[in-house]
Amino acid sequence: MNDAITVCMTMGRRPDLLRQTFESLGAELDGLPVLAINDFGDSETNEMFAQVCPQGRRIDLGRQVGHHPAVDALYGEVRTPFIFHLEDDWGFHRQGFLGQARALLQSDPGISIVCLRDVSDFPQSVDWGDAPRSVHDDAGDYVRLDHLHDQWHGFTFNPHLGRKALWERLGGFSGFRKERHISRHVRGQGQFTAYLDPGACAHIGWETSVTEAKVPLEKRLKNWFLRKR
Numbered sequence: 001m002n003d004a005i006t007v008c009m010t011m012g013r014r015p016d017l018l019r020q021t022f023e024s025l026g027a028e029l030d031g032l033p034v035l036a037i038n039d040f041g042d043s044e045t046n047e048m049f050a051q052v053c054p055q056g057r058r059i060d061l062g063r064q065v066g067h068h069p070a071v072d073a074l075y076g077e078v079r080t081p082f083i084f085h086l087e088d089d090w091g092f093h094r095q096g097f098l099g100q101a102r103a104l105l106q107s108d109p110g111i112s113i114v115c116l117r118d119v120s121d122f123p124q125s126v127d128w129g130d131a132p133r134s135v136h137d138d139a140g141d142y143v144r145l146d147h148l149h150d151q152w153h154g155f156t157f158n159p160h161l162g163r164k165a166l167w168e169r170l171g172g173f174s175g176f177r178k179e180r181h182i183s184r185h186v187r188g189q190g191q192f193t194a195y196l197d198p199g200a201c202a203h204i205g206w207e208t209s210v211t212e213a214k215v216p217l218e219k220r221l222k223n224w225f226l227r228k229r
Helices: 015-029 043-052 067-075 097-107 164-170 179-188 217-228
Strands: 005-011 034-038 057-059 082-087 090-092 111-115 133-137 140-144 160-163 192-196 201-203
Touching: 005 067, 015 043, 015 090, 034 043, 034 067, 043 057, 067 164, 082 097, 082 164, 097 111, 097 140, 097 160, 097 192, 160 164, 164 179
Parallel strands: 005 034, 005 082, 034 057, 111 192
Antiparallel strands: 082 160, 090 201, 111 160, 133 140, 140 192
16 A cells, blocks of 8 residues: 555644644554645744655745645645545544545445545534435445435535646646545536545644644745745
8 A cells, every 4th residue: 555645745834733633543654655745834844844754745836826826736746546545634534544534445436535524523503404425335335415406515625645646637737726626526527525434534733723724925926925925
């Protein structure tokens, strides 16, 4: 498996949660190449990454580019057929999930990605409508939620295992404004997200959203200047 999967992480402004995420992953990452990008550029996160993942490589674009272009820069460095995508605010509570997710992807071309998030971890405000649909496959069990909405559950940036070929087929993520637009496009191609059952992680960053923090004026001016060069 070590020569088939690359770990790709987006991170920034949450060094403590980054540490918790890596500690929870434990041996699941043994031998896997790890790539990370900090689009916010804070030194605290960069230093924490070097500490908790010394074998990893951080991609530095020299300026803030936004989430989708940052992920495109990460994926452009991948040389394996599968990508384990995650962010810096997830807690994993079991091992062996990457092998299970890979088996599912290889068993059904209709599966776009295998999401590792526990279905029970979704916000209580989600309108489930009909109950989630459990699927029992020879390669493993998973849950389908695409019957609940006509746009979502085709793709998500929640932790997942996916094929690099999907990203290539989409022409990267930068051409899509929001995550739901990627999901809608993937749904239109007849694919769906399979939620691994049982799931492997839950969100630990509810109280710390990087989207709420304002970029300091000095950094905004610096980014503007770099873009003009």
